[in-house]
Amino acid sequence: MAELTPMMIQYLKIHEEVPDALLFFRLGDFYEMFFDDALKASRELEIALTGRDCGLDERAPMCGVPYHAAQTYITRLVEKGYKVAICEQMEDPKEAKGIVKREIIRVISPGTISEGKLLESKKNNYLMTLYLENNCLGIASLDVSTGDFFVTEMKGKNKEQWMAQLSDELGRLLPAEVILNPELFKDSQALGLIENNFGILASLYPEKYFNVRNGGKRIIEQFDVFALGALDLERRDHAVAAAGALLGYLDATQKRALTHIKTIRYYNSKDYMVLDLSTRRNLELTQTLRTLEKRGSLLGVLDKTVTAMGGRTLRRWVEAPLLKTESIFERQGCVDAFYNNAPRLPEFKTILTKVYDLERLCGKLSFGSINPKDLLALKQSLGALPLIKDFIDTIDSEKLQQLFDNDDILEDIWDYIEKAIDDDAPMVLKDGHVIKTGFHQEIDEFREATDKGQDWIRDLECRERENTGIKNLKVKYNRIFGYFIEITKSNLSQVPEGYIRKQTLSNAERYFTPELKDMENKILGAQEGLLRCETEIFQKIREQLLKEIPRIQKKAREVAELDAIYSLATVAQQNHYVCPKIVDEKTIFIENGRHPVVEEMIGSDHFIGNDCTLNNDDQRMLIITGPNMAGKSTFIRQVAIITLMAQIGSFVPADAATIGVVDRIFTRVGASDDLASGQSTFMVEMTEVANILKNATDKSLVILDEIGRGTSTFDGISIAWAVVEYLHNEDNIGAKTLFATHYHELTELESLKPGIKNFSIRLKETPDGVIFLRKIISGPADQSYGIEVAKLAGFPTRVTQRAQEILGHLESGENTYRQELLVTEPPMLSGGKGSQLNFFDVAKSMTDEEEAALSTLRDLKMDEMSPIEVMNVIYQLREKI
Incomplete structure (x- = not known):
């Protein structure tokens, strides 16, 4: 250190404050990076690596970016998972005596982003802190950009229990960054869950920052209350420790008072339906399994929100369905009020288009980054509040009146900005003409x-x-x-x-x-x-406006909820959904239910609806058999999704529905390896089923699709049979269950276990193959029609003919079938060709429409398409022909 130049000594001492961040060190008009930071930044940003004399024999590696373009480079680094510390010159270099004084003014990380393109407008960006002690987890989650702050505690009898709860919460909130106390950080399994399974940036924070007493003082100071009891945090030491550490982390990294963090809400997981990660993925609640996009998910169908705030609110509703019938009735009543005023919904949408993201504008106000254009956006948003008030007043709904406070529509704040800010104010303050003439x-x-x-x-x-x-x-x-x-x-x-x-x-x-x-x-x-x-x-x-943040935030939450309600009502009206009857009984009745996502993709005219009745008595479990592609998976998923929609207060895609509140929805659908943890498809399947068997109750809804396929046939049947018995047994679980399977042996359970019923998918056999009618009927399927599905998939004729021959041997039960199959050649027809019609040899006799359809089929990249996408294309071609 003694050999280094004074400036480089300053650089290294400042870097010691943020050893896990890349230090943007201000030198004149550039932010410079040195040594390892320079090597990383030049590689990640693809900028030139140079050197600088530093007092040592070798020049220090150096790279830099212009200060006026720094935000773009910082965004790219944070997007790649880095933390960036901004070190500014705190005095004019011309007036400095010796080395210019420099300080870190802010640390930017994935969880502390307050603005920019990395923030999705309709998705919260959470920073989470976790505090583990004695198998109890304190969890605090804050969206710095909006001020949304939530805390909870989760207790487990052992590590397995709190790990499962942590996984569920990570899957629900999907934080951008997680801060851990040392006990949790040194747990390799927990750290692997966060970093590998979820791909979240995890950082260690010293134990002293998780002090309950100091954390309590910091919380009381932030929220200006007399005691923790005013925030429902009394005797919640783990939650207090986590929340206090989170606020301390922000103090250390943001270097400013975050005045927009005005509320903290303690929530109990028992107030919401718990959805594990497997269920969220399998039901594709907020993103699709294949493309990880919102389009094609349940949220993609339900989200017709106009404002970013409304979009975030609706996402939270979908991710946390309600359990209390009173809360469901309240939200359902608001949706119903809008639904019954459907002709006026476009009018309300027009009003909402005037509203900007009030929550994030409050964040920018707190961070000091708000510009004149932002204040004009704030004024325009507040100007829409009287219009919203007038609209709500004309709707006869006590619930809507309670939701939107008509007594305070912030007219004084609007008037203040109207008098102060020029209507044509620029975005940049130094461009001038910001303050309106006559104000000062x-x-x-x-x-x-x-x-x-x-x-x-x-x-x-x-x-x-x-x-x-x-x-x-x-x-x-x-x-x-x-x-x-x-x-x-x-x-x-x-x-x-x-x-x-x-x-x-x-x-x-x-x-x-x-x-x-x-x-x-x-x-x-x-x-x-x-x-x-x-x-x-x-x-x-x-x-002056900083003082008004609590009032603005309160109004923002009200508008966001109204927007989410408007969205649910609009979707219900457009797609002919019905209001479900919510009951406390252990029953689910759905008449002519539809899958909302599939229906939207293929069109309501083509979707075949189905009934479903589940209860805890004579029809507790449905065993559903039938061929692949017939619609089993769609049916069992739609029952789960309709139940979930009902519990977020939404209308549902059906002709009628009675939904008994379920505490959890479990799914085991599809097959996938977990390469990160070295688990095979079968091991993943067994782990997920084990989770269901340990946590399901008689108030749960369980969806199982093809369990036991990853091992030998007899092992698979045995496991599936035992799982069915365990789920069915009221002394064990007694959960309402939909079980789709190809194991026809399981259909015998209907005669052995009261409450188990067989159902299947109706189909029609023709000389050209089978036609799936997509209708659920009582009784088991007589066969799986797997070879017919293989034909539809385009298998060569010789392969399907050979498969048919092998199937005949297997069904005959001959003892010598194994030896015969090894030596017997499949029968060949005259000319050595199979009997299947060559579709492409008949092109000469086709109409123009048929030729166009054939051309479309030739160009299809079916190996890159999902079954739903293929079905959509086929329906379109059928309409044209």
Whole structure:
């Protein structure tokens, strides 16, 4: 260290404060990085790596980015999972004695982003802290950009229990960053869950920051209350420790008072339906399994919200269905009120289009990054509140009246911004004309002086043209030379003696006069005074609005809920959903139910609805058999999704529905390896089924699809049979269950276990193959039709013929079938060709429409398409033909 230059010593000492971050070290007009930071940044940002003398024998690796473009580079680094510390010059280098004083002003990480393209408008960006002690987890989650702050505690008898609860909560909130106490950080299994399974940036935070006493004081200070009991945090030590550590982390990294964090809400997981990660993925609640996109998910169907706030609210509702019937009735009643006023919904949508993201505007206000355009957006949003009030007043709904507080529509804040900010204010404060004329006397005086000066300049230009006879004489300005008179060289002979040369150009000369210089000083002095004064007044306006953040946030939450309700009502009206009857009984009845996502993709005219009845008595479990692609998986998923929709307060895609509140929905659908943890498809399947068997209750809904396929047939049947018995047994679980399977042996259980019923998918056999009718009927399927499905998938004829022969041997039960199959060739028809019609040999007899359909089929990339996408194309082609 002694050999290093003073500046490099300063750099390394400051870096010791943030050893896990890349340090953007301000040097003049650049942010520079050195040593390992430079190597990482140059690689990740693809910028040139240079060097700088540092006092050592070798030059220090160095790279840098311009300060005015730094935000773009910071965004790219944070997107890649890095933390970036911004180190600024805290004094003017010209006035500094020795090394310029520098300090870290902020640390930016995935969980502390407050604005920019990394923030999804309709998704919260949570920073989470976890505190583990004695198998109890304290969890605190905060969206820094909006101020949404939630805390809870989760207790387990052992590690397995709290790990399962942690996985569920991570899957629900999907935080961008997680801060851990040492006990949790050193647990390799927990750390692997966070970093590998979820891909979340995890950081260690010293144990001293998780102190319950100090955390409690910090919480009381932040939320300005007398005691923790006022926040429902009394005797919730683990939650207090986690929340206190989170606030301490923000104090250390953001270096400012975050005044928009005004509320903290303790929630109990027992108030919401618990959905494990497997269920969220399998039901594709917020993103699809294949593309991880919102489109094609349940949220993609339900989200017709107009505002970003409403979109985030609706996402939270989908991710946390309600358990209390009173809460469901309340939300359902609001949706019903909008639904019954369907012709007026476009009017409400028009009002909502005037509302910007009030929650994140409050965040920018708190961070000090709000600009004049943002204040105009805030004013416009507040201006929509009286329109919302008038709309709600015309709807006869007590629940809506309770949701939206008509007594405070922030008219005083709107009026303040209206008087203060110019309607044409620019985005950047230094561009001027931010403060409205008449709001501040000194600004008006500076502005008048500036305007008069500009008029004087224009008059001078006209006067000098007349006096000199030079028609193209111009009075110009630039930041380096100020004001000057520019004359082309062809007119230099006409330049008066009183002109003083200022600059020579290739084709012109620039001059000034004492009079012009005097006026320049007045104009520039007025402009500098105007900018200084506007900046000061703008900061005072911001400080005044900071006091109003709690009122603005309260209104933002009300508007967000109204927007989410509007969305659910709009979807219900457009797609002909019905209001489900919510009961506390252990029953589910759905008449002509549909899968909302599949219906939207293929069209309501093509979707075949199905009934479903489940109870805890004579029809507790449905065993559903039938061929692949017939619709078993769609049916069992739609029952789960309709139940979930009902418990978020939504209408549902059915002709009628009665939904008994379920405490959890479990799914085991599909097959996938977990390569990260080295688990095979079968091991993943067994782990998920084990989770169901341990946690399901008689109030749960269980969806199982093809369990036991990853091992031998007899092992698979045995496991599936035992699982069915265990789920069915009321002494064990007695859960309502939909079980789709190809194991026809399981259909025998109907006669052995009261409450188990067999159902199957109706289909029609034709000489050309089978036609799936998509209708659920009572009774088991007589066969699986797997070979017919293989034909539909395009298997070569010789393969399907051979499969048919092998199936015959297996069904005959011959003892020698294994030896015969090894030596027997499949029968060949005359000419050595199979009997299947070659679809492409009949093109000559096709119509134009059929030829177009054939061309479409040839171009399909079926190996890259999902079954639903293939079905959609087939339906479209059928319509054309």
